[in-house]
Amino acid sequence: MTPPVFSHGSLRLYLLKLLDETPRHGYELIQALGDRFGGTYSPSAGTIYxxxxxxxxxxxxxxxxxxxxxxxxxxxxxxxxxxxxGDELGRVESEVTDSVRRLAHEVRSDVTTAMKSLKAELASAARDARESASRVPPVSSTTPDDRTTSRLALQDAELALNVFRHDTRAALRTHIGSGRSFTSAQLAELRIELERAATSIKRILTH
Structure with missing residues (x-):
């Protein structure tokens, strides 16, 4: 069983610490906790309120x-x-650090497992495509089956997207874990770049 992020009573004390830094509304507290954990943990409203x-x-x-x-x-x-x-708060801070490391490890493990599974599926699909090609006479010696080619290309694209997602999340966690700030302005710029990339992908697909 995965241990809880906060031990009994620790979240209550940590909320006091966050409010001691500055007054906040509920969503800001949730966001602040998410920032402290580098995006690996975000409590629900039902936990905070x-x-x-x-x-x-x-x-x-x-x-x-x-x-x-x-x-x-x-x-x-x-x-x-x-x-x-104060001494107990120091232990809570250590708990947060340990939880960040544990959750980051779990995220990496999940991503690694997903990548291995996807690669296995790609290999299986490629094998199936080769077997199908050997059983069905080709229309011509140079024209592959469009549906098979599209399916393989789709899975390659999904693999590339998963790699991009993994690398981007790792970069964000490393950035925040090193103590550097991640501002709302940087988040807005990141969203603009992601939207721009999505627009470019759609344009490629319509050509």
């Missing part, structure tokens, strides 16, 4: 409406608890 409600009941955080959003702020009592549990 009940804990925020409990912290509010205990007087450790307050909330206020800011337009359509609810912003949470740590209270003096919350800061006092952080100060009193």
């Amino acid at each position: 009940p804990r925020l409600a409990k912290l509010e009941e205990e007087g450790l955080v307050t909330k206020a409406s800011d337009g359509r959003k609810t912003v949470y702020r740590i209270t003096d009592a919350g800061r006092a608890e952080l100060a009193a549990r």
